[in-house]
Amino acid sequence: HAADLNINDISDYADSVDVEEQVTSITQFSDVYPTDWAYQALASLIERYGCVAGYPNGTFRGNRAMTRYEAAALLNACLDRITEVTDELRRLIKEFERELAIIRGRVDGLEARVGELEATQFSTTTKLSGLANFVLGGTKAKGDNFRSVKGGVGERDRYNSSWGAFTLSYDLRLGLKTSFTGKDLLFTRLRAGNMGRTSTWTGGGVLMNTLNTAAPGENVLRVDRLYYRFPLGSNVTIQAGPLTRNTEMLGYKPSVYAKGGQTVLDFFGGSLGVPGVWNKETGGGFGAIYSNKNNVSKGDPYWTVAANYVADSGEASDGNPTTGGFMTDNSEANVTSQIAYGNKQWGLALGYRYGQCGARFRTSTEFAAFDAYGTPCAVVTGVDADGEDLFERTDASSNSFSFNAFWRPDESGWMPSISAGLGQSYLNGNSTWDEYTSKRAMGSWMVGLTWNDVFLESNALGYAVGQPQFVYDDEDFVADGGYAMELWYKFQVTDNISVTPSVYWLSRPWGDFTQNYKGDYKSLGVFGGVIQTVFKF
Numbered sequence: 001h002a003a004d005l006n007i008n009d010i011s012d013y014a015d016s017v018d019v020e021e022q023v024t025s026i027t028q029f030s031d032v033y034p035t036d037w038a039y040q041a042l043a044s045l046i047e048r049y050g051c052v053a054g055y056p057n058g059t060f061r062g063n064r065a066m067t068r069y070e071a072a073a074l075l076n077a078c079l080d081r082i083t084e085v086t087d088e089l090r091r092l093i094k095e096f097e098r099e100l101a102i103i104r105g106r107v108d109g110l111e112a113r114v115g116e117l118e119a120t121q122f123s124t125t126t127k128l129s130g131l132a133n134f135v136l137g138g139t140k141a142k143g144d145n146f147r148s149v150k151g152g153v154g155e156r157d158r159y160n161s162s163w164g165a166f167t168l169s170y171d172l173r174l175g176l177k178t179s180f181t182g183k184d185l186l187f188t189r190l191r192a193g194n195m196g197r198t199s200t201w202t203g204g205g206v207l208m209n210t211l212n213t214a215a216p217g218e219n220v221l222r223v224d225r226l227y228y229r230f231p232l233g234s235n236v237t238i239q240a241g242p243l244t245r246n247t248e249m250l251g252y253k254p255s256v257y258a259k260g261g262q263t264v265l266d267f268f269g270g271s272l273g274v275p276g277v278w279n280k281e282t283g284g285g286f287g288a289i290y291s292n293k294n295n296v297s298k299g300d301p302y303w304t305v306a307a308n309y310v311a312d313s314g315e316a317s318d319g320n321p322t323t324g325g326f327m328t329d330n331s332e333a334n335v336t337s338q339i340a341y342g343n344k345q346w347g348l349a350l351g352y353r354y355g356q357c358g359a360r361f362r363t364s365t366e367f368a369a370f371d372a373y374g375t376p377c378a379v380v381t382g383v384d385a386d387g388e389d390l391f392e393r394t395d396a397s398s399n400s401f402s403f404n405a406f407w408r409p410d411e412s413g414w415m416p417s418i419s420a421g422l423g424q425s426y427l428n429g430n431s432t433w434d435e436y437t438s439k440r441a442m443g444s445w446m447v448g449l450t451w452n453d454v455f456l457e458s459n460a461l462g463y464a465v466g467q468p469q470f471v472y473d474d475e476d477f478v479a480d481g482g483y484a485m486e487l488w489y490k491f492q493v494t495d496n497i498s499v500t501p502s503v504y505w506l507s508r509p510w511g512d513f514t515q516n517y518k519g520d521y522k523s524l525g526v527f528g529g530v531i532q533t534v535f536k537f
Contacts, residue, residue, distance in 0.1 A: 023053050029060040036062065051078035126178040130537045131171075133213050137530035138166040139200050144522040146514075155510070156524055163205035169195050171215035175225075189225035191216060206509040206526060207369055208468050208484055210362075212269030213532065224282070234294055240286035243313060246353075247278050249287035252304040252340040254349035254404035257419035257448030261460035261490045262500035262532055267363040268464040268486060273421030273446025275362035275469050276400030277351040281334045284316030284326050285309050299343060307337040312358065330377060332358035345410070351402035357394060361425065361442070364469030365511030367480045368442055375427060379436045394433035400425040412453035419448045425469070444469045458492035470511060482508035482525075500532045 026032055026043040033039065042062075045052045051074070054060045066074075093100065141164070145154030153161075171193045178186040195202050196217015203210040216222065227241025239249050247270070255272045263269030272278045287308025296302050311325075312332035318324025325331055333356045340349035355361075357377035361368070375396035382390040401424050408417030425442040427433075446466025454461040464486050471480040488502035506526040508514050514522045 024050065028058065029054055031059045032062060038062065045078075049078060049082065051082075053077065123178070125180060126176055129175045129177070130535075131173045132535040132537075133171040133215075134533040135169045135171065135195075135201060135211070135213065135530060136167075136533075137528065138164065139205070139209060139526050139528040140164050141524060141526050143524035144514075146522045146524070159205050159526070163200045163209075165200075167200065169193065169199060169201060169215070171195070171213045172221075181230075184228070184230040186228050187225055188223065190221055191224040192219060192221040193217060194219050200528075201530075203363075206366055206506065207363055208265070208267065208365070208482065208506045208509040209526065209528065210266040211530070212263040212266045214266060232288075235290055235292055237289045237291075238286070239289070239308075242284045242316065243282060244285050244287070244308075244310060245280060245282045246285065246287070246308050246310045246334050246336040247280050249285075249289060249306060249308040250304075250336070250338040250340075250351075251289035251291055251306040252338070252342070252347065252349060254338075254340055254342070254347045254406060255419040255421070255448070256406045256408050256417045257450055257464060258460075258462050258488075259408075259417070259450060260452045260458070261450060261462050262488060262498065262502075262534065263462075264486045264488050264500075264502045264504055264530060264532075265363075265464075265484060267444075267466065267468045267484055268446055268448055271362055272402075272404055272419075273448075273466050274351065274400075274402035274404065274423030274444055275364065276398075276423045276425035276442065276444065277336065277338075277353045277402035279334065279353065279355075279360055279362045279400075281310050281312065281336075281359065283311045283313035283332075285311060301341055301343045301346075304338070304340045306339075307335070310334050310336070315358070329356070330358070332356055332360075332374075334359050342406075346407040347405065349402075349404045351400075351404070353398075353400045355398040355400065357396040359398065361398070361400075361469050364442070364444075365471070365480050365482050365509060367511030367513050368439070368469050368471045375429070375433075376436075379432060381432065392432045394429045394436060396427065396429040396433050398425055398427050408450075412451070414451075416449040416451045419446075419450075421446050421466075423469075439471050441473070442469050442471055443467075454489070456492070460490045461488070462490075463487050480511040482506065482511050484509075496536050498534045500534070502530050502532070504528045504530075 023046060026039070026046050032042065042052065053074070141156045141159040143156060145156040147154050172191065174190040176188040178188070193215025194217055195215045198204065198217065200209050201211040202214040216224070223243060225243050225245070227239055227244035229237060229239040232238050237251070257263070257268060267273065267275065270278065270280050285308055287306060289304065289306040291302060291304045293302040309327070310333065311327065315324030315330060315332045316326045321328050321330065323330055327333070335354040336351070338349055338351040340347060342348055355375070357375050360374050375398060376394060377396065378391040378393050380389045381392045384390055402421060404421045406417065406419040409415045423444045427440055444467055446464060448464035449462065451461040453459065466484055467481050468484055470482065473479070484504065484506050486502060486504035488500050490498055490500040492498050506528070508524060509526055510524060514524055
């Protein structure tokens with residue numbers, strides 16, 4: 001209809017189309033403001049395609065109705081621009097036709113592989129990691145061949161005949177990490193091995209022989225970890241489960257000994273030189289960890305405070321309160337706590353552990369383990385009329401303290417990282433316990449050095465010396481003390497395979513049993529050599 005046609009408006013817009021190339025920025029329109037609802041859309045059309053024009057007077061008139069002529073003019077300008085872009089794309093596609101075909105083939109291959117993985121994936125929430133350790137080596141007792149039993153063989157020959165064989169053993173660990181929220185963790189670990197009680201590496205012969213990789217025996221795959229961990233706010237973590245470990249709920253490991261390498265003896269490895277506190281008790285329990293790491297700048301030192309309760313696994317599931325139970329007098333329970341301050345380069349930590357009767361000290365001399373290792377809840381005090389043993393409760397318990405510290409250089413070089421630990425334990429009990437033993441105090445210490453990137457990148461060298469848990473008194477402070485030392489070098493064969501040969505020496509691991517034989521000083525130690533080949537996957 002002629003009434004709908006404004007000749008002046010058409011003339012104005014036609015003039016604007018002639019100069020549309022001059023509109024290169026939305027700021028050229030005097031009547032368009034950032035608060036307008038279509039501001040971003042209009043800006044995108046101008047900057048990306050350059051097909052929006054205004055009126056000669058510098059206005060866009062965005063609120064007025066558009067005629068069919070104006071729409072046709074605007075659409076024609078945009079189509080011209082899009083045609084130019086399309087022609088450029090065709091030229092590029094033609095020029096890189098071969099490369100695009102290769103990329104298309106690779107994408108198709110990736111899609112096929114992703115589809116196969118999705119169809120055969122283990123779980124959408126769980127990741128599996130594994131470690132296999134082949135342990136090859138043997139030990140030999142060296143020193144005085146004194147006889148502890150009249151007419152019997154000497155202690156040196158007794159040890160070598162029972163524990164001196166060259167052996168090949170293994171330790172296999174499969175870890176399943178499951179997360180339901182991305183912040184929590186359900187951890188399950190399966191473990192198998194052929195060491196067990198018949199192996200030198202699990203403390204056979206002398207406790208100080210125990211390796212850090214000491215595995216269960218009988219080639220049976222069993223669950224040795226099962227716990228759930230979740231955050232409580234931004235600074236607190238809670239962990240609980242039927243198979244959790246006290247030293248894995250302390251939040252901060254105050255040692256870098258063998259970090260980047262492979263530990264040998266358990267005393268220097270998992271026990272950190274203080275087996276009275278870091279006794280690695282595993283069973284039913286729970287714990288809480290507080291850390292302000294999220295509140296400090298990256299790399300700055302932070303505080304960690306942790307406490308936990310763990311009952312021995314055998315007792316925690318025992319329904320008889322006279323022999324076990326969870327949080328009973330016979331749980332062989334441990335209450336462990338630690339306060340630490342530091343970062344990745346240096347750290348300090350104070351630890352404490354209360355142990356019920358039966359709670360273990362782990363690595364010690366044979367003298368310290370004779371009646372203090374696993375402080376008994378009851379001891380035999382006589383026999384009844386039928387010749388049966390009579391038991392009396394000892395109310396035995398232990399209080400252990402530790403101090404650990406470490407430092408490592410910013411870069412690998414001739415200066416090693418240094419880790420140290422010092423521990424003390426005190427035994428208590430009632431009058432029955434007092435009559436049962438005179439052993440009251442124990443101590444331990446260690447110093448470990450680690451050099452990283454030795455000779456080749458990712459290889460490492462380590463040395464440690466110390467005294468595992470020993471009994472001391474005021475008259476002869478170190479009468480029971482026996483030294484332990486180890487030297488190892490790790491070859492990083494590939495990203496997933498390493499080989500670590502090592503040697504160690506245990507001086508007088510029998511402790512005061514050696515010292516007091518017929519009142520004479522005797523020297524008897526154990527020399528060991530081990531090659532560990534570790535596969536990680």
